[in-house]
Amino acid sequence: MFAARFNLFTLLGFRVVIDVTWFFLAFYLVVTLASRYFPGVVPHQNSYMYVVMGIAGAAGLFLSIVLHEMAHAYTARRFDLPVGDITLFIFGGVAEIRQEPQTPRAEFWVALMGPVASVGLAALFYALMVESGPAHPAASGVFSFLALANTMLALFNLAPAFPLDGGRILRSLIWWRTGNLRRATRISAAGGSVFGAFLVVTGLLQLVNGNMMGGTWLLLIGLFVAAAASQARGITNAAENLRGVRVDDLMERNPVTVAPDLTVERLVRDTIYPQNRKFVVVTEASRAFGFIGPEQIRRVPESQWSETYVRAITEPFTFGTVVSPTATAFEALRKLQANSCRHLAVLEGTTLLGTVSETDFLNYVTLREELALPKKVAAREPATSER
Numbered sequence: 397m398f399a400a401r402f403n404l405f406t407l408l409g410f411r412v413v414i415d416v417t418w419f420f421l422a423f424y425l426v427v428t429l430a431s432r433y434f435p436g437v438v439p440h441q442n443s444y445m446y447v448v449m450g451i452a453g454a455a456g457l458f459l460s461i462v463l464h465e466m467a468h469a470y471t472a473r474r475f476d477l478p479v480g481d482i483t484l485f486i487f488g489g490v491a492e493i494r495q496e497p498q499t500p501r502a503e504f505w506v507a508l509m510g511p512v513a514s515v516g517l518a519a520l521f522y523a524l525m526v527e528s529g530p531a532h533p534a535a536s537g538v539f540s541f542l543a544l545a546n547t548m549l550a551l552f553n554l555a556p557a558f559p560l561d562g563g564r565i566l567r568s569l570i571w572w573r574t575g576n577l578r579r580a581t582r583i584s585a586a587g588g589s590v591f592g593a594f595l596v597v598t599g600l601l602q603l604v605n606g607n608m609m610g611g612t613w614l615l616l617i618g619l620f621v622a623a624a625a626s627q628a629r630g631i632t633n634a635a636e637n638l639r640g641v642r643v644d645d646l647m648e649r650n651p652v653t654v655a656p657d658l659t660v661e662r663l664v665r666d667t668i669y670p671q672n673r674k675f676v677v678v679t680e681a682s683r684a685f686g687f688i689g690p691e692q693i694r695r696v697p698e699s700q701w702s703e704t705y706v707r708a709i710t711e712p713f714t715f716g717t718v719v720s721p722t723a724t725a726f727e728a729l730r731k732l733q734a735n736s737c738r739h740l741a742v743l744e745g746t747t748l749l750g751t752v753s754e755t756d757f758l759n760y761v762t763l764r765e766e767l768a769l770p771k772k773v774a775a776r777e778p779a780t781s782e783r
């Protein structure tokens with residue numbers, strides 16, 4: 397989804413990135429605000445003024461979304477969770493928190509602070525609207541739109557539907573009360589499915605009524621929420637089947653490694669294609685320090701493959717891309733779902749023991765079923781809590 401991105405600026409140490417799909421949303425917003433919304437709420441302005449108001453409204457909304465995501469990112473960092481970029485895309489924004497919160501308390505606060513920021517912004521824009529008053533109708537109109545938009549943003553995100561903020565708050569509360577993350581995820585993901593379906597139906601009704609852009613957008617966002625909810629449920633169900641399984645039970649033990657002084661051309665020609673591997677680990681003097689996946693290769697144009705070295709495109713390992721051989725399969729699965737390359741390196745110190753992908757999980761579960769082996773039941777884990 398994040399194919400082409402542009403770095404915008406860095407604030408409080410967080411990089412803000414725009415995905416190309418965001419320009420569709422920005423364009424649609426400016427056109428709708430300038431041609432329909434503002435002429436309705438602030439009449440008797442010239443069309444030039446409406447365009448300026450449209451741009452100001454879209455820019456203000458963009459800033460509001462950045463601040464909402466910034467509040468999540470900042471709170472996550474306070475709880476020592478690794479945070480990546482803040483990306484703006486067609487459905488709004490997302491702060492890439494590379495690790496799931498380890499406690500209900502962390503999940504609660506990280507999720508809550510986004511809507512809190514939006515409510516604060518709504519109050520601020522409302523005050524600005526009152527301040528600018530009837531003397532400056534254009535400015536007042538833009539501020540009233542931004543107060544309304546931030547209120548809607550807070551309300552929408554507070555829907556008790558995982559993975560929206562409200563769903564995460566609900567999950568953290570159930571998790572806190574019951575100590576059972578799996579059950580909490582199942583309940584809040586059910587909320588996500590219902591809310592996703594509701595948005596899809598609303599979008600379809602809008603389409604029937606001739607609102608093509610708005611209807612399509614609602615439809616897509618509904619599908620997006622429903623898909624994320626079903627993925628969360630999938631992880632929870634997999635966790636049931638994987639109880640007691642450790643990473644070294646199912647990892648791929650013959651990982652492909654390459655040296656950093658290889659060219660990208662030879663990497664693709666001699667390793668990626670013949671071995672049909674999407675994920676290679678870069679090692680030097682038997683020390684594993686990073687990896688290369690499709691995303692890293694795509695960053696270099698094919699014409700430059702012969703003069704670019706593996707070292708230059710190696711992605712250094714982070715907490716979210718490595719896992720210990722003794723970690724639970726559930727922990728590995730959660731990390732896998734959160735990272736974009738869909739592989740983890742299994743490391744002991746800096747020594748590479750293997751790799752794990754979703755395919756390894758599938759193979760493991762399938763094999764146990766085909767051999768008619770019972771599910772592994774753990775003595776090392778209590779039944780109601782996985783950590």
Ligand SMILES: [Zn+2]
Nearest residue numbers: 510511553561
């Ligand atoms: Zn949020």
